Amino acid sequence: MSHEIVAAGRATVVGGRQFGVLLSCRVMSLRPIHWLILLVVLDLGAMIWLIAGAGEEERADLVFASNDGHRMLDPQRLSWNHDIRVVELLFERLVRMKLPDMVVEPGAAESWDVSDDRRTYTFHLRSDARWYSAHPSSAATRAWGGNSPEQSKRRADFIADGDPVTAGDFIYGWRRAIMPDFAADYSQLFFVIEGAEKFFNWRQEQIASYNLESQQKAIDEAIENVDKVVAAGRDDALRQDTIAKLTRASAHLEYHIDAVKDKPDPPNPPDTPLIAAQAALRRAAAQLESDKPDVAAIRKELEDAKGPVDSARAVFEKLNPMEREARAKAWYDRAGEEFKKTVGVSAPDDRTLVVRLAQPTPYFLELTAFITFSPAHKPSLEAQLGFDGDTGMIVQDPYWMRADRLICNGPYVLERRRFRRDMLMTANPKYWDRANMGNSSILELIVPEKITQLKLYDAGKIDWLPDLPTTSTTASDLLKEQKAGRRNDVHVIGASGTYFYNLNCMEKFLDGTPNPLHDPRVRRALSMCIDRDLIVEKVASLGQRPAYTFTPIDALPTYQPPVEAGVRYDPDGARKLLAEAGYPGGEGLKGIEILYNTANEHERLAQQIAYTWKQELGISVKLSGMEVATFGERLKNHDFVVTRAGWFGDYLDPTTFLEKFQTGNGNNDPGYSNEQFDGLLRQAAGELDQTKRMALLREAEAIMLRDQPIAPIYQYTQLEVFDPDRVKNMPLNAWHFRRLDRVQVIKDQSRKPGEPESRK
């Protein structure tokens, strides 16, 4: 203790000798116990100062808690529920979801017409829709940075009136989402638009061909292996693979020829040799396709192609980073032209948006209410766009969504965002529907721990807890209290999602061993031995509904899932099926493993199921828990026997659930493939009559359920906590449709800050 004091004395000696010496003397004359007392007094004093001295910020109208920091706030790229929840306040789509009816109402578009063939939608944008920012001056500087009088006028106009929302902004936003560059989770939603998928693939190929690496590799490999390839039979995998690669390389050269067509100057390679190389590659591939390929001729064609490709690659290699970026930008501009040419969206004028669909899509309007269909403010985004010169992809400056830069058109603007801490949104002063808004500010607090969330809620610091995990003991405790009548603020809602088990349908496992689950009888038998009632009651225990179909019940207004086709708990039937499949009493059925990520109640559920399978079917089951990243990787690679999984619908149509089971769908984890099912889905896609279409989809789901590529277990529920007497207009539905702009929090004047919420 004395050392601290001596040290203090010494330090002051440096500052002022006189004072220091004085201090040291006084220090020494005090008795140690006095020092201790003084120290305690100081500590207490500091504590009191801390407690009393600090003021508190003004409370936002609506405060809610989220569990984790935001992954990404880019409206075209995000996909997590807690990200969508806040971002949809900042951007307004053409239409909004009216709640609780769940029908669309005008948003940025005040009206729309649909053509007779149901394929062309013409949206008429309202004249008073505006882009604005919580920090208009700094945001304007970012968007229109130049010193020219024109730019400064744009800035001044924006600060005064905001920027009108145009049809072009929607096209720009949608284009961002369709561009494969961002690897947006929801690009595919746009494929209902004519040409969108084509453009997506075009841009993807353009990027794939960008640095010529893969083409060069394909040619080199082919030259090296030409003898082997020719010796192999025509249907041999190696030969087919080589043909595919050469064809692809030839096609890829098109993008280079295209890129230099109007720009003969260096550093672009001239296009004539590339055209020749392209033809040579095509001829080589054709030779390989033939019955008797000529090795020498193929080799010569490949050598002919190699020269120009190598030199084009060399030209690319020699580019400096600036030149590469310029090149990536040129390719991006070219993609913009291609978009205009291919994709069925156009803007005859600033307030008219015409969308041409690939085929009639009955849920298209609902789709445009979804966050990915947000418009994007072109000037500010283009000003913050970069290019990756090495891959040719565009790179958006991730800071564009910082509060001081973000320009939004939604009911709220972003006042402040502190990463993994909070996000404050205030009413957009330029919003056209300002008069009908319930709150002038919304604060999101990031509170990872649920007990803390509840404590803050009880203390009146938080109005709404939307993220309480439904599988925790906290949740079931809350529910018990509610049942006992001690509280009325717990709300349990059936969600538009299903908890299920994937049952691998592939013929063979990844390691080449045969998969017993390839036989639908085995999958059905396993599914028959899942006691869903018991699981819902004892394991999940939060009012979940046992699921027999993949599409949740009551989540879709126009679709009734084929419950009768579902598999019921029937151990006797299961044993019979297993015996039929050649595994009487479970004999010979080995290596069954349940994979799950170690979180929530997945493990207990897996134990329960494994126990039933052992008891009823005599199968030993291995349980493998792992962390999420590894789990996801194995899921994607079909590297499993049985896994847990969950799926939530995105839009108000059963296809959001059923498409997953189409052959080759990127989310078809069990590797299911059934021609009849695919056919029905295709047929439904072309069906204009909603009732008939739903019947077709229902039939398709019944077929899928007969094959049981998945075993549905229960329909998810979600649990929210808010005081129904204080928080008004809070919509509760299966779809996370929120409309927080209409929620109203009644301010309780009688309650002092810090006083616990009264519980009824």
Place this chain on the structure above:
Amino acid sequence: MTRLILWRLVQFPVILAAVFLITFFLAWVMPGNPMERPEGRRPPIEVQIAMKKQYHLDNKWEFMGTYVVNVVTKGDLGPSLKYRDQRVNDILASGLPISALLGLLSLVIALHLGLFAGVVGALKPGSLLDLGSLTIALIGVSLPTFVTGTLLLLVFAGVLHWLPAGGWGTAQHLILPAVTLAALPAAYIARLVRLGLADIMTSDYIRTAMAKGLLRREALFKHAMKVAFLPVLSFLGPAAAGTMTGSFVVEKVFSIPGMGDYFINAVLSKDQYLILGLVITYATILVAFNLLVDVAYAWFDPRIEYD
């Protein structure tokens, strides 16, 4: 002293490079794919490949090369793979000051409490006060922080409503987490001081000093304390680096947007850039504090020479 500092400064990049290499390879061989997630839709395979290329995740040497170049030339620790609109630098810039402030405060509290308890015990060994402080210290050492934290939370926020239950922003938010974090080092320091003093107070030079008429407490403060403080000092270096880079449990319990959470979650989500950034930051702070401790040691105990 100068030589010591210079020598340490020379060691510094070597240590960092070693830490970097080990972390890099561990993070690389870790199974899993940061672009992947168990629920929901995934982008097409070509896009995933292109993304991997953009993030330099398809070749470890390329990754390492660009990473080192960016860190050395621009001080840029790269993008976060989990929080896609943040860069690791941003994450550290938002989390580190919070964790550092909290850690510093908790260390100050720990020093006060620990020294107080230790000295009181040593002044009157065997007294009720001594037994009491040792018991509390024992409890402090044995109770895990999530128990202390939750307990404090329930009492001060839940029952008494004196302090906020969690969050960050005002000074009040600091108190409970700082005390929770301080519990363990305080108990540790108390024991170190108490045992050290008890040991030294029976040594010959103290007996001599007291024979010359020095009071027990004078001898304790003037002579014994200097020596007894040395183990505390060596404890403080790593403890400071540890507390100031955040505690997973305390930050989670009190919802503090610090750095502690990332040490676990970056690994779970295989966010390679974040893992590397965290480890490098932590290593830098640790090495720096150890250097400070060495310097302080020499200052405290002139007998110590570094050659």
